[in-house]
Amino acid sequence: MPSAIVIGGGLAGLASASALGQSGFQVDLFEARGFLGGRATSYPVPGDNSEVGVNSEVIDNCQHVLLRCCVNLMNFYGRLGVADRIQFHKRFYFIEPGGRTSILEAGALPAPLHFTGSFWKLPFLGLSDKIGIARALGAIRREHGRVHLSGGRRDLDRISMLDWLREKRQTERAIARFWNQVLVSAINEDLDRMAASHGFQVFWLGFLARANAYEMGIPAVPLGDLYNPEVLRRIGNVRLRLRAAVDQVIAEDGAIRGVLAGGERHTADYYISTVPFERVPALLPQLELNLDGFEHSPITGIHLWLDRSLTQLPHATLLDRTIQWMFNKSGGRYLQLVVSASRSLVEMPRAEVIALAMRELAEFFPRAKDAKIEKAHVVKEIRATFSARAGLEQSRPVSATKFPNFFLAGDWTRSGWPPIMEGAVRSGYLAAEAVSRAAGQEQKFLLPDIA
Ligand SMILES: Cc1cc2nc3c(=O)[nH]c(=O)nc-3n(C[C@H](O)[C@H](O)[C@H](O)COP(=O)(O)OP(=O)(O)OC[C@H]3O[C@@H](n4cnc5c(N)ncnc54)[C@H](O)[C@@H]3O)c2cc1C
Structure with a gap:
């Protein structure tokens, strides 16, 4: 053998x-x-007695999510017999400061038209933002190498996603609230650094190719249990x-x-x-x-255990602020917040990161204003991933x-x-x-x- x-x-x-x-x-x-x-x-964090032991809780180093288009990852989970521990979510929640919530989800139309219904109703974008985004999504279909095998655009590895979005005359709001919000978390890099090819792949495979490919998989058990x-x-x-x-x-x-x-x-x-x-x-x-x-791009995970429930939403992406994602780990009282490409937090002391998170949460979830922190844990992964920047491929x-x-x-x-x-x-x-x-x-x- x-x-x-x-x-x-x-x-x-x-x-x-x-x-x-x-x-x-x-x-x-x-x-x-x-x-x-x-x-x-995942690993245990100290409980009430500040030591890892009976009261300690097992947490993920950071929330990890996948999309249904991650077929090899699901195949691997299948080999381990744990594919059924991944729960898929069909709704994406976008929350604006002030609390207004928009939902993006697939409707009855086939791909690539499956988002038509919910996309045009999203209140956090204006009509001109949406028309521009629709145009750019059409351009992704045309320019993607796999659509036009011989004639696919060849510079996508060399230009940044931001260059491409500017070429497609995207509005500032569309860039900040749509492209940035989806891609910085997916690729762990800022739009002005990330290669356009990576942005294309997320939207091509995750949003355009199949009607269910965008569904977000979240492990129902700590990562280590997989x-x-x-x-x-x-x-x-x-x-x-x-x-x-x-x-x-x-x-x-x-x-x-x-x-x-x-x-x-x-x-x-x-x-x-x-x-x-x-x-x-x-x-x-x-x-x-x-x-x-090759260089690194950091991710910061902020775990907050609060004395009251802030939300019943399972997860949400938070617009226009430092915190990009909220994952509801337990009854709205244990929240896991994620900041990708988190260079602005690397040098910030832990207590300031927690204070920033609470300030921002209060803008999205009013109950956070009076909430008391029972426990908090900040994980700064300085070497989270390599920086998927233009020119590296x-x-x-x-x-x-x-x-x-x-x-x-x-x-x-x-x-x-x-x-x-x-x-x-x-x-x-x-x-x-x-x-x-x-x-x-x-x-x-x-x-x-x-x-
Ligand atoms: C905070 C954070 C959040 C993330 N969020 C997501 C997400 O939501 N979705 C997603 O898809 N991806 C996410 N990622 C990225 C994902 O975690 C990585 O892409 C993936 O886990 C990398 O796997 P790997 O096997 O390539 O490397 P690693 O996971 O780094 O594995 C390398 C292993 O080698 C071991 N090792 C190192 N040196 C030696 C040695 N000399 N001898 C023996 N062993 C050694 C290490 O201990 C480690 O276990 C995230 C990453 C981080 C850090």
Whole structure:
């Protein structure tokens, strides 16, 4: 039986390990931490007695959501037997300061006309904003590479989404309240930095291609519960080695001959690294990876436990303020707030972040004015994702490397997707396919996009 070592137990590592394990490979997965999931995970926070223990609560490092068009991620959850733990929501709530709430949802018409009814009624946009947005959505359909395979527009990786929106003469309000609101959270980058190709993909696959593709999936359990080690062991020949950081990948005579972990050498026929980009050079300097142009974009998650319920909405996007999303984790009293591309909060002290969040919440939910905070937790993920900026796509490496038995995966590699969970799983499947090819047992794991 051919063997593989997978380095990293985030989504890319778990996806490649499960795919290979289920198709006849003996897999050893090395994860530095004591738990799985990498950047999409959960952990206990202290309870009343300020210590992690019986009163502690398990929270996600940050709310993670997906859209129905994330077919490889759902396929991966299916492998783990947890696809039914993802609850899909058909309504998007947009709230303006002052509390007026608009709902975007699909109606009876087929794609791409499925939003027609609710879109034209959205009160937070004016008629000229909407006419401009409708025009731009039409342009996305025309200019998207996959619609016109030969004639698709070729500069979308090189220009920013904001450049493209300005070219399409979008109003300032449409940019701020519609494009910005959807895309900054989806891509974790500001419009003036993000490559237009990523913005296109979100709208093409998520909003235009199929009538249900926009539905938002939210895990009904803590993220960490999705990657049960027992399930992984059962689904294939995957041996999990937790708290087992790989310190070095050993290259000799043009191939990889082993990894060093905890002072011991471990060997396999094939190796996949799924660690974040900034970790690779230290593991294997001989790879001479060119990471010029790679930088991080932060995300801040603010968890608030309040003495009263602020809202019955399951989630909402909050317009015109710093906080972009609210997720109702429990009865309107435990709220998880998310700020993507949160550079403005990185240096801000924790207490100020919480005060800002409460001030802003009071503008959307009047009951917040008198609410008392019972507990608060701020998670600033400075290295949340790579910055999916214009001009970077060609620098994202593919799975194959100059070493014939060493492959790369991770949301930063060239998965065809931005740095999100679907991209991580796709990269894991692509690396597993490359391993199967190298072993002479070619297999397909990657599912094609919905359009
Ligand atoms: C705050 C936040 C919010 C996000 N929100 C969303 C969202 O709503 N939707 C979405 O789709 N995506 C979201 N993302 C992005 C998503 O989490 C990532 O794209 C995805 O989890 C990356 O997976 P990965 O396997 O590529 O990398 P990682 O998750 O980083 O996995 C790498 C693993 O390698 C391990 N490792 C590192 N070095 C070593 C070593 N030397 N030896 C062994 N193991 C090692 C790490 O511990 C880690 O477990 C969010 C990310 C963050 C941080």
